[in-house]
Amino acid sequence: xxxxxxxxxxxxxxxxxxxQRAQVLQALRPAVGLDRVVEAIAQARAARRCCPAxxxxxxxxxxxxxxLQRYRCRQCGRTFNDLTGTPLARLRHxxxxxxxxxxxxxxxxxxxxxxxxxxxxxxxxxxxxxxxHLAKLDRPSSLKGIxxxxxxxLLESQKGSRTLDRPxxxxxGVARRRGISRELDCILVARxxxxxxxxxxxxxxxxxxxxxxxxxxPVLDPEVLLVTDPHAAYRAFAREAGIAHHAVNLRAGERLRxxxxxxxxxxxxxxxxxxxxxSTGSRRATCPTISAGNGCWTAGxxxxxxxxxxxxxxxxxxxxxxxxxxxxxxxxxxx
Numbered sequence: 477x478x479x480x481x482x483x484x485x486x487x488x489x490x491x492x493x494x495x496q497r498a499q500v501l502q503a504l505r506p507a508v509g510l511d512r513v514v515e516a517i518a519q520a521r522a523a524r525r526c527c528p529a530x531x532x533x534x535x536x537x538x539x540x541x542x543x544l545q546r547y548r549c550r551q552c553g554r555t556f557n558d559l560t561g562t563p564l565a566r567l568r569h570x571x572x573x574x575x576x577x578x579x580x581x582x583x584x585x586x587x588x589x590x591x592x593x594x595x596x597x598x599x600x601x602x603x604x605x606x607x608x609h610l611a612k613l614d615r616p617s618s619l620k621g622i623x624x625x626x627x628x629x630l631l632e633s634q635k636g637s638r639t640l641d642r643p644x645x646x647x648x649g650v651a652r653r654r655g656i657s658r659e660l661d662c663i664l665v666a667r668x669x670x671x672x673x674x675x676x677x678x679x680x681x682x683x684x685x686x687x688x689x690x691x692x693x694p695v696l697d698p699e700v701l702l703v704t705d706p707h708a709a710y711r712a713f714a715r716e717a718g719i720a721h722h723a724v725n726l727r728a729g730e731r732l733r734x735x736x737x738x739x740x741x742x743x744x745x746x747x748x749x750x751x752x753x754x755s756t757g758s759r760r761a762t763c764p765t766i767s768a769g770n771g772c773w774t775a776g777x778x779x780x781x782x783x784x785x786x787x788x789x790x791x792x793x794x795x796x797x798x799x800x801x802x803x804x805x806x807x808x809x810x811x
Contacts, residue, residue, distance in 0.1 A: 512574050514543060521558040528561035529554045543570070563606040569595060576603055616672035620697040623668045624741040625704045627683050628748065629660040656682050665748075666692055667741045668700075675748075688713040703736055 477485070492500065526533045527549035535556075538548035544557040559565045564573075572593045579589035590600035631651055634640050651659040658680045664687070667673040676691040678684075688709060696702065696719060704710040706723040714721030722736045731737060 514570075517558045518545070525558065527552060527554060528556055563609050567603065567606065569599070573603075576600070577607070580604065580607065615674050616695070618695050618697050619666055619668040619672055619674065620700055621668050621670070622701045622703060622735060623666055623696060624738045625664065625666040625692065625702060625710065626738050626741045626745070627678075628663050628665065628745045629656060630663065632659055632661045632680055663748075664688075664691060665741050665744055666695070667744055669740065673744060683707070683709055685709045685712045685716070689717070693717055703738055705738065 489497075489500075525535065525547070527535060527547075530549060530552045532549055532551040534550040535547040536550065538546045538555050540546060541557070544559065546555050546557050548555045567573075572595060575593045576589060576595075579592050584592065586600045586604060587597050589604070590597045593600075595603075631649070634642075651657060653659060661680055662678045662683050663675060664678050664683055665673065665675045674691075674695050678687040678691065692713070696717070698719070701720045701722065702710070702714055703722050703724065706725050710723070711721065713719075722733075724730055724733065724736060724738055726738075731739070
């Protein structure tokens with residue numbers, strides 16, 4: 477629209493009725509959403525923009541396409557934009573991404589999110605897994621200070637598998653045995669007091685010392701204080717690894733002993749359970765993805781509800797700001 481025509485249009489806005497103003501805002505919403513996406517992508521890439529083909533930083537602007545600035549590499553001559561090589565590349569309806577990420581932060585299911593932003597359920601599924609692919613890699617390199625570790629158990633599921641190693645269950649079913657058994661998948665969670673969190677699917681049944689060495693040992697700082705329940709595997713692991721260890725006997729009613737407690741990691745378990753309910757029926761192979769998604773689905777609620785929980789790794793993710801959430805995950809390229 478030309479400047480003169482735009483000025484005349486602006487002068488007529490005060491004469492609009494309330495329903496008409498609502499229609500104008502609704503019509504502008506997709507364009508505003510696209511502007512937010514483009515701005516977030518540009519800010520995320522500005523400091524580390526490089527050619528996805530040769531990694532050269534020598535590039536210049538090369539026109540626009542689909543609302544995004546394109547660049548041309550001076551070294552290899554290839555063109556690219558800020559989404560090239562990321563999980564968000566070639567995805568359409570970019571104007572709806574912020575609203576869709578808001579539905580993820582609200583723990584909505586795939587179908588509910590699709591209905592909320594008016595896209596097909598297959599599109600909703602694809603978007604969710606593209607984002608969670610990077611969320612799964614959003615892990616700290618080490619846990620320092622006081623680190624808590626505990627396990628939670630979910631009924632093992634082979635949904636979608638063509639080769640079951642047990643009789644099929646109807647609608648999930650329940651475990652045939654009480655307590656912890658080989659029918660349950662073990663999810664090991666470790667978290668320090670700054671909110672840095674790692675989680676692993678260790679396999680079926682209770683966690684073992686060997687699994688603790690495999691998963692926890694690489695991420696625990698040598699000076700860390702490990703706080704757990706009295707499980708024998710933790711004691712053996714701490715003794716073999718030379719790590720300071722304290723146990724809290726929850727069964728005996730001991731929940732807090734000064735700074736020694738596991739309430740931080742238990743708060744994470746509660747947030748995880750809320751995210752899992754939104755993904756009812758997920759099979760074991762998707763546990764790491766659902767677990768990673770828990771950091772972006774429910775971390776904000778976890779921070780507000782518990783004095784012991786903090787942001788997982790980036791406070792902007794937990795604040796529920798989908799534009800910054802998008803920018804953070806756009807920083808990673810897929811090789």
